[in-house]
Amino acid sequence: MSGKDFLWGGAIAANQCEGAYLADGKGESVIDVLPAGKKRFEAMADLKKTLETDYGYYPSHEGIDFYHHYKEDIALFAEMGFRALRISISWPRIFPTGEDKEPNEKGLQFYDSLFVELKKYRIEPVVTINHFDTPLALVKKYGGWRDRKVIDAYLKYCRVIFERYKADVTYWITINEINMVLHIPALGAGLLLEKEENEEQIKYQAAHYQLLASAGAVKIGKEINPKFQFGCMLAAGQVYANTCDPSDVLESQKKNREHYFFIDVQARGAYPSYSKRLFEENGINLDMTEEDKKLLAENTVDYISFSYYSSRLTSADKELMKKATTGNAFATLKNPYLKESEWGWTIDPVGLRITMNELYDRYQKPLFIVENGLGAFDRVEENGQIADDYRIDYLKQHIDQMKEAVKDGVELIGYLAWGCIDLISASTGEMSKRYGFIYVDRTDDGSGSLKRYKKKSFDWYKEIIRQNSEMQK
Numbered sequence: 001m002s003g004k005d006f007l008w009g010g011a012i013a014a015n016q017c018e019g020a021y022l023a024d025g026k027g028e029s030v031i032d033v034l035p036a037g038k039k040r041f042e043a044m045a046d047l048k049k050t051l052e053t054d055y056g057y058y059p060s061h062e063g064i065d066f067y068h069h070y071k072e073d074i075a076l077f078a079e080m081g082f083r084a085l086r087i088s089i090s091w092p093r094i095f096p097t098g099e100d101k102e103p104n105e106k107g108l109q110f111y112d113s114l115f116v117e118l119k120k121y122r123i124e125p126v127v128t129i130n131h132f133d134t135p136l137a138l139v140k141k142y143g144g145w146r147d148r149k150v151i152d153a154y155l156k157y158c159r160v161i162f163e164r165y166k167a168d169v170t171y172w173i174t175i176n177e178i179n180m181v182l183h184i185p186a187l188g189a190g191l192l193l194e195k196e197e198n199e200e201q202i203k204y205q206a207a208h209y210q211l212l213a214s215a216g217a218v219k220i221g222k223e224i225n226p227k228f229q230f231g232c233m234l235a236a237g238q239v240y241a242n243t244c245d246p247s248d249v250l251e252s253q254k255k256n257r258e259h260y261f262f263i264d265v266q267a268r269g270a271y272p273s274y275s276k277r278l279f280e281e282n283g284i285n286l287d288m289t290e291e292d293k294k295l296l297a298e299n300t301v302d303y304i305s306f307s308y309y310s311s312r313l314t315s316a317d318k319e320l321m322k323k324a325t326t327g328n329a330f331a332t333l334k335n336p337y338l339k340e341s342e343w344g345w346t347i348d349p350v351g352l353r354i355t356m357n358e359l360y361d362r363y364q365k366p367l368f369i370v371e372n373g374l375g376a377f378d379r380v381e382e383n384g385q386i387a388d389d390y391r392i393d394y395l396k397q398h399i400d401q402m403k404e405a406v407k408d409g410v411e412l413i414g415y416l417a418w419g420c421i422d423l424i425s426a427s428t429g430e431m432s433k434r435y436g437f438i439y440v441d442r443t444d445d446g447s448g449s450l451k452r453y454k455k456k457s458f459d460w461y462k463e464i465i466r467q468n469s470e471m472q473k
């Protein structure tokens with residue numbers, strides 16, 4: 001697909017797969033205090049209370065124990081023909097409290113070995129620097145990304161990993177789903193919110209600090225290795241208007257801008273003109289210096305990476321919007337033309353093509369699909385097989401639409417399927433919300449052998465990669 005260098009592969013994240021949450025000197029991360037199931041939503045909504053609550057079971061503590069199974073797992077990815085694997089480095093594995101004098105050598109060694117293993121199979125690492133795992137110590141001390149000091153901690157961590165892995169990594173992603181700070185601020189930014197403060201002010205301030213951190217990472221990274229390629233990362237998905245009533249269309253434009261806002265800054269280097277009114281009307285007054293503006297202007301990203309699961313639907317009618325549900329943290333009305341996943345996420349393959357075209361028209365920078373997939377219940381049959389035809393169907397339709405977008409003229413670096421091995425769900429903490437080509441024997445209460453099994457989709461994806469790579473020759 002689109003040239004011989006196209007990166008077919010999969011994506012995982014440390015906070016959802018590594019486990020070993022205190023092993024070899026690792027510190028706690030914000031994810032480590034979040035429980036599973038319904039309680040997780042409450043816990044994410046009030047992080048302050050969560051810090052004082054004992055929930056008993058925390059799924060991230062063991063994850064799928066990728067920390068001890070990575071060789072076996074990478075061998076399976078290689079068997080499928082992966083050309084790339086997106087991982088994240090766990091920040092508190094490198095700086096346990098975020099502000100330690102020296103990095104944790106044992107943590108660094110883990111990623112040394114991981115990169116050696118990837119190199120063995122010629123799998124390109126795509127590395128997210130911060131994927132939902134701000135060190136818990138920074139959350140407790142500063143309230144997460146609401147404090148400018150967290151930028152220094154992040155950049156110190158960046159410098160260490162850039163120096164250490166400068167020969168191993170080309171593709172970096174600065175912050176996972178940067179727009180998540182507005183929707184699940186606990187996950188996205190480890191934000192401690194106080195009652196009765198202007199939440200919008202705090203969230204946009206944290207967003208500004210994350211944008212600065214991202215630009216700072218680009219600056220430092222390019223000094224260390226000019227060949228580094230940096231991507232921003234958006235939880236994408238076009239917001240449609242419920243009707244052709246202009247006020248609905250205007251509302252959908254407003255909602256789309258809420259997401260594009262971040263990428264406008266990271267790709268174009270300045271706050272978009274519409275942000276002035278948005279800030280004024282919401283009583284937002286940012287701590288932003290002239291130096292900040294310069295940093296943003298001079299350190300834009302090389303590519304636009306994004307996750308895509310669903311499109312969204314909105315209306316200007318406030319009464320109607322009371323019926324909105326949340327699919328992947330974003331409020332949406334039900335789209336009568338589309339089906340939903342078992343978790344209520346709208347399934348919209350054509351929406352991927354629309355989203356890609358919008359992103360490319362807007363930024364004219366290469367795109368990179370770094371997450372896409374279907375979270376579903378899988379059933380292990382008596383003969384041990386897992387016939388996940390629904391997943392194959394979902395992925396096939398999305399890959400077809402991705403190809404259409406490329407024909408439309410979109411420049412695309414690669415396609416990475418989310419959760420290529422089953423892992424803990426970020427939003428629900430469940431293990432039963434599975435995305436993988438590889439099944440992991442583990443349940444929602446943490447029991448199970450952790451053994452890995454190939455699903456039907458394993459061979460299917462292997463064939464997709466093979467066929468498309470043949471076409472490239």
Ligand code: BGP
Nearest residue numbers: 013176177375424425426427428
């Ligand atoms: C994105 C996150 C991932 C991943 C995915 C699926 O928001 O970047 O970490 O988890 O969504 O979401 P979930 O795990 O909630 O099904």
